[in-house]
Amino acid sequence: MKFTDLHLCVPWDNLEQAKRLVAKSAELGYNQIGVPLPHSLNAEAVDQLRQISGEVGLDFVTRLDLAPRSPDELLIGLRRFRRKFEVVSVLCNSKPVARQAAKDRRVDLLCFRSFDPSKRFFDRAEAELASASSAAFEIDMAQVLSSFEGRSGVGLLSRLRRELATAKSSGVPLVISSGASEPLLLRKPKDYAALTLLFELDEPRALEALSENPSAIVKRSRSKQSAWYVAPGVRLVKTRRDG
Amino acid sequence: MTRIVRRRYLALKVDCEEPLDSRVVSEAVWNAVLRLFGEVGASQAGLYLVKFDEKTHIGVLRCSHKTLPMVRASVASITRIGNAKAAVHVLRVAGTLKALSRKVGA
Numbered sequence: 511m512k513f514t515d516l517h518l519c520v521p522w523d524n525l526e527q528a529k530r531l532v533a534k535s536a537e538l539g540y541n542q543i544g545v546p547l548p549h550s551l552n553a554e555a556v557d558q559l560r561q562i563s564g565e566v567g568l569d570f571v572t573r574l575d576l577a578p579r580s581p582d583e584l585l586i587g588l589r590r591f592r593r594k595f596e597v598v599s600v601l602c603n604s605k606p607v608a609r610q611a612a613k614d615r616r617v618d619l620l621c622f623r624s625f626d627p628s629k630r631f632f633d634r635a636e637a638e639l640a641s642a643s644s645a646a647f648e649i650d651m652a653q654v655l656s657s658f659e660g661r662s663g664v665g666l667l668s669r670l671r672r673e674l675a676t677a678k679s680s681g682v683p684l685v686i687s688s689g690a691s692e693p694l695l696l697r698k699p700k701d702y703a704a705l706t707l708l709f710e711l712d713e714p715r716a717l718e719a720l721s722e723n724p725s726a727i728v729k730r731s732r733s734k735q736s737a738w739y740v741a742p743g744v745r746l747v748k749t750r751r752d753g
Numbered sequence: 754m755t756r757i758v759r760r761r762y763l764a765l766k767v768d769c770e771e772p773l774d775s776r777v778v779s780e781a782v783w784n785a786v787l788r789l790f791g792e793v794g795a796s797q798a799g800l801y802l803v804k805f806d807e808k809t810h811i812g813v814l815r816c817s818h819k820t821l822p823m824v825r826a827s828v829a830s831i832t833r834i835g836n837a838k839a840a841v842h843v844l845r846v847a848g849t850l851k852a853l854s855r856k857v858g859a
Binding site: 538655656658659693694695696697698700701702704705707708713 | 768769788789822823825826828829830832833838839840842843
């Protein structure tokens with residue numbers, strides 16, 4: 511089984527730390543990593559990160575985290591940057607943004623990072639929209655791990671349990687990612703799968719959320735960005751020049 | 754009639770920048786199980802840190818086979834040992850110490 515971590519917070523401005531984090535990720539058994547990058551980052555820095563990942567045998571995926579304040583800001587962000595990144599995630603800080611993100615086909619991942627239950631907008635309506643547009647629900651395990659240090663863990667686990675049940679009933683794909691910014695926050699894929707016991711996710715689904723679901727997102731995105739892509743379900747197979 | 758207790762042995766690797774001994778590691782595992790599953794859960798787990806190598810930070814933890822998922826989750830949830838940041842990774846799981854040492858050489 512090939513594992514993907516779509517949210518590895520590699521410090522792109524510190525190559526030494528980046529190397530350590532990427533090497534740890536490879537050591538723990540991941541095959542593909544998604545690194546959130548600022549949209550202003552130059553191509554050289556991205557190539558350097560790609561090279562560091564390649565050296566330890568990891569497939570490097572560029573990721574953009576959008577945190578818009580309004581649906582209009584989200585649309586502008588998607589229009590400007592969608593084609594430059596392989597994975598786009600939206601941090602849903604308000605209900606209008608969450609709804610817009612869930613119905614937009616250009617959004618790959620929906621993130622809800624608030625500990626406050628009233629600021630997590632993944633309800634049935636949101637799940638139905640996400641299911642139709644094939645956006646996935648992302649669980650950030652660094653947030654779950656950090657919640658164990660205080661009382662916020664109780665609320666987060668209870669909310670996650672409800673959100674996962676909603677996602678399951680609406681057929682929204684799940685993606686489990688580390689969200690780790692340092693090696694000590696990283697765990698093996700099977701350890702993450704074990705941790706999901708706490709929010710009643712069964713092991714096969716957890717492993718799917720660590721392997722097949724994220725890699726399908728990357729595959730879909732790469733095929734859309736290839737020169738052969740025309741429209742959903744339509745690909746250029748052969749040109750006259752090919753003979 | 755004797756009742757056979759089925760056990761599982763977990764080879765653990767602790768990542769921590771501070772020096773560690775078996776007592777603090779055992780305490781961290783116990784605290785994690787207690788925090789997540791309470792006293793009832795901890796009483797069912799049959800936890801025992803069989804050995805811990807202070808140089809390599811590799812140890813062997815024993816638990817009952819029924820509580821293996823619970824113990825794995827607890828071990829993965831550890832973010833601190835003592836006052837230092839830490840991570841505990843499960844290297845392998847086996848039904849006997851012999852099988853475990855064959856798999857990881859622990």
